Amino acid sequence: MxxxxxxxxxxxxxxxxxxxxxxxxxxxxxxxxxxxxxxxxxxxxxxxxxxxxxxxxxxxxxxxxxxxxxxxxxxxxxxxxxxxxxxxxxxxxxxxxxxxxxxxxxxxxxxxxxxxGVPRTIDAVRHVDAHGQPRWFGGVLGAGFDSLVNERANTWPWPRGQMRYNLAILRELPLFRAIPYAVTVDGVRHETRAMLVAVGNGPSYGGGMQVLPDARMDDGLLDVLVLHEISTPEFLKVFPKVFKGAHTSHPAVEVLRGREVTLEAAGIVAYADGERFAPLPLTVEVVPGAVTVLAPSPRRPGR
The missing domain is CATH 3.40.50.10330 (Probable inorganic polyphosphate/atp-NAD kinase; domain 1)
Structure with missing residues (x-):
């Protein structure tokens, strides 16, 4: 048709x-x-x-x-x-x-x-700004060391691609200190100092970093990762493990789950799906089935 x-x-x-x-x-x-x-x-x-x-x-x-x-x-x-x-x-x-x-x-x-393709409904995450305008994302929102790296990289016209972000990491890391956060999930408030906080409708960002490996795009929930304060050497040990999702076993990593999340921290701009999204504080909520995507037909058992 x-x-x-x-x-x-x-x-x-x-x-x-x-x-x-x-x-x-x-x-x-x-x-x-x-x-x-x-x-x-x-x-x-x-x-x-x-x-x-x-x-x-x-x-x-x-x-x-x-x-x-x-x-x-x-x-x-x-x-x-x-x-x-x-x-x-x-x-x-x-x-x-x-x-x-x-x-x-x-x-x-x-x-x-x-x-x-066949229609498949997935969740999306909504933020309503101060003017009442909704804005949506589908994957992961980062608000910490990762977003600071994005902010730095986006001020540079060169180099392009992944190398620009690698250099921004090297420039940001010596200056970085744990950030005081308030993270509220479904009305329960958590105050902490953390290296980064990520809110995931999906499991990965940044080209394969499995930051929230158990997140699903159709379960009606948000997964929230909090990497609590650790030393810079320990951070360097933990960070590479995110590519395989192995970081979640570290004692400084906490994963929360809920439908509405409010993040509060000074001087942080959140990035969602790799795009500059909104400054903190912000509130996001998952909206089940908000998006229909065209997907491959599910394989039948035995085929």
Missing amino acids: SKRIGLVVNPTSGKNRGMSLGLEVAHRLRAAGHEVLDLSDESYAAARDRALGAIAQGIDVLAVVGGDGMAHLGIDLVAGTTVPLALIAAGTGNDIARGLGLPVHDPVHAADLVTT
């Missing part, structure tokens, strides 16, 4: 291959008989506005091509609507697509899910 597809492409994703991948995806969708509306634009904000207009006027699917930043945009756009989202992962990290079992670095296969 022919569908009207709104397509948003990040031209810089996939080591600047996003534009060519977007053209490949559009060709694939049109060859399958779909109408494709290219909603991409020179800026993130302009593309967002165009996509909002298309959703309001009526499209059957919103498809985004890129990494976690584009997944973040897509989730923010379709959350709370009936428009399904097609994630065509073509970025560096692709944590959200990977967490959902979607094709990664295979845009043709991912584009085919617009035709063959």
